[in-house]
Amino acid sequence: MITILTNMLSMCIPFSVALLLASIGEMFNQRAGVFNLGCEGIMAMGAFIGMLIPFSVGGGGPVPQVYNVLGFLAAAAVGAFLGLFFGVVTVTFRAPQGIAGIGLQMFGVGTAGTLFRHFVGGTQSIPGIPDIDIPLLSKIPFLGDVFFSHNGAAYLAYLFIPVAWYILFKTPWGLKVRAVGTNPRAADSMGINVSRTRYESLMLGGALAGLAGAYLSIAQAKMFSDTLISGRGFIAVALVYFGHWHPLQIMGGALLFTFAQTFQTQIQSMGISFPYELAVMLPYVLVIVVLSFTSRNQTTAPTSLGKPFNREMRT
Amino acid sequence: MKKLLTIMLALLIATSLFASGSKESASADSGDGKIKIALIIENTIDDKGWCQAMHDGITQAMEQLPGKIEYNYSEKMAVVDAGSMARQYVAEGYDLIIAHGAQYKNTILEMAEEYPDVSFAFGTSSEIGPENVFTYMPESEETGYINGIIAGTLTKANIVGLVGPVDSGDAARYNRGYVLGVQSVNPDCKILVAHTGSFSDYVKSSEVATSQLSNGADMMTGSSQQAIGALRATAESPTAMWVGQDLAQLTTPEGQAKCIAASSYDYAAVIVSLVDKLENGIKGGECIPMNFNNGGFIFEFNPALEAEWVTPELKAKVEDQIAAFQASAGVLADWASVDYSTL
Structure with missing residues (x-):
């Protein structure tokens, strides 16, 4: 039993990273008042670009790790660019954010798939980045497997959580982000450039979504296909609500969701008489249930979420 | 004006991207007397799984029947888009429209009623359709059984894993055949399903495989195109090996290193049979089974791993079983009785 529990917990950290990065990025978007449903599309583009660089160099064979790092950086850059693009549409042109997000999702997934077919071809894999056993710590019974035997990107992603918290709650820029998401008119009257802050948040959010996609293609699945993201971008959006726009709570949500995923896999593999269809639904049902019970606690929600800001208009 | 220019620029970029993508479509030379076949698939022709198997089968049939088949295909067709695509093919005079997946059943049956002079086909299904609809059903419990014999024989941990997509169609048959195969040679083996x-969720497939590997499985298999994700996860294990449901898996780097053997559907035989029927005026109303008995399956060991992993005894056992399947169809008639909760 202990072994099974250790196995389940040890998978939670590496399998939760993509959701975690994407939802932290979405948190920055929403904290600035912009609702970006295009997260899925940005992740798809990040996954493709991230995989393309090591694949182009090694043709699917081993490559120096620097190319995987370049893959991550390129994915972040593409994600930031798509965030900027989304900013043009929703901040400058003030298009409805929900519809624009759906458009970006379709654009990202479609473009990634098309470019993949053009430049790579069929489903391809890469060696990706290996797991790293942290000396001494990885030898600690139970804790070593759960916390200290994962790939480097997973460690960095989790180290970014306190950084995200610090940026959001302890820096002047974080204060601006929260201000433009809560009361942009007041922020504007205080001399904060609302559009610029929203653009910056969207670019940061896009970069993190791009990294999330690249994590899937370089560090987790170590391959790319058109359907690699498979709805994880939307789960990331849900996790932001689940975690009440707070980095630590979002991390908890990502871990809980991933634990539910590994738990349902265990239920199936243990041969317990339980319909697999219900087991597969378990993590999603969990999100809905938790959202239902916590939806009243919306005090942290950005009150101007989804509302375009127009200095010339009173509403 | 600025907004209009930006939108036009974005549309131009998007159009140019997708215009280059459409070059991927294949179109054979047209000519009189040819059977025009169109294929509609939900994934791509190089997914190393379900869709590629049918595409490869049609192109092989074209080689076997030179000059007789004109072929075109449409990839990434969601069920809601398949109908309009099929109508387009009907308008272009295609004789046989194959919608490769049971999810297209309702679309095809509607189309068949609307266009009685055109033949349609979909699978997997064992139903007998209308007079202008063929169905096909791979009896893949046979290939699963062969792979199960290999896995059950080679496992050292006495634990094998199986990553399935959904419990229906040919995947359900393959998976249950795999269980029967493992149990036939190793009744005490633990089978994780x-x-x-x-x-098509490759990431989830890889997560399930990782979970089973961490629980001690050292022989793995998986069905449908998502199995590539599970194979990729198996490649990360220093000890675990793989048996595949598609020969295309042998062409991947991880398949070369980990896949001891693989089987595949030989859709070429189905296509040749369909062309023959169409030429003889039969437009449908039949289900074409696929099994070793009628040449519907191909099985191969991985040449790179055969010497290290396949003992003469194991090879003989596999060959004997294939010979038994070839001699008679329906050997594993009780495949549906497998209950995963009893494993």
């Missing part, structure tokens, strides 16, 4: 709930 889990489904992802999707045919």
Whole structure:
């Protein structure tokens, strides 16, 4: 039993990273008042670009790790660019954010798939980045497997959580982000450039979504296909609500969701008489249930979420 | 004006991207007397799984029947888009429209009623359709059984894993055949079975495989195109090996290193049979089974791993079983009786 529990917990950290990065990025978007449903599309583009660089160099064979790092950086850059693009549409042109997000999702997934077919071809894999056993710590019974035997990107992603918290709650820029998401008119009257802050948040959010996609293609699945993201971008959006726009709570949500995923896999593999269809639904049902019970606690929600800001208009 | 220019620029970029993508479509030379076949698939022709198997089968049939088949295909067709695509093919005079997946059943049956002079086909299904609809059903419990014999024989941990998509169609048959195969040679072997709930979620497939590997499985298999994700996860294990449901898996780097053997559907035989029927005026109303008995399956060991992993005894056992399947169809008639909760 202990072994099974250790196995389940040890998978939670590496399998939760993509959701975690994407939802932290979405948190920055929403904290600035912009609702970006295009997260899925940005992740798809990040996954493709991230995989393309090591694949182009090694043709699917081993490559120096620097190319995987370049893959991550390129994915972040593409994600930031798509965030900027989304900013043009929703901040400058003030298009409805929900519809624009759906458009970006379709654009990202479609473009990634098309470019993949053009430049790579069929489903391809890469060696990706290996797991790293942290000396001494990885030898600690139970804790070593759960916390200290994962790939480097997973460690960095989790180290970014306190950084995200610090940026959001302890820096002047974080204060601006929260201000433009809560009361942009007041922020504007205080001399904060609302559009610029929203653009910056969207670019940061896009970069993190791009990294999330690249994590899937370089560090987790170590391959790319058109359907690699498979709805994880939307789960990331849900996790932001689940975690009440707070980095630590979002991390908890990502871990809980991933634990539910590994738990349902265990239920199936243990041969317990339980319909697999219900087991597969378990993590999603969990999100809905938790959202239902916590939806009243919306005090942290950005009150101007989804509302375009127009200095010339009173509403 | 600025807004209009930006939108036009974005549309131009998007159009140019997709215009280059459309070059991927294949179109054979047209000519009189040819059977025009169109294929509609939900994934791509190089997914190393379900869709590629049918595409490869049609192109092989074209080689076997030179000059007789004109072929075109449409990839990434969601069920809601398949109808309009099929109508387009009907308008272009195609004789046979194959919608490769049971999810297209309702679309095809509607189209068949609307266009009685055109032949349609979909699978997997064992139903007998209308007079202008063929169905096909791979009896893949046979290939699963062969792979199960290999896995059950080679496992050292006495634990094998199976990553399924959904419990239906040919995947359900393959998976249960695999269980029967393992049990036939190793009744005490623990068989871990889990489904992802999707045919194409490669990440979830890899997560399920990782979970089973961490629980001690050292022989793995998986069905449908998502199995590539599970194979990729198996490649990360220093000890675990793989048996595949598609020969295309042998062409991947991880398949070369980990896949001891693989089987595949030989759709070429189905296509040749369909062309023959169409030429003889039969437009449908039949289900074409696929099994070793009628040449519907191909099985191969991985040449790179055969010497290290396949003992003469194991090879003889596999060959004997294939010979038994070839001699008679329906050997594993009780495949549906497998209950995963009793494993």
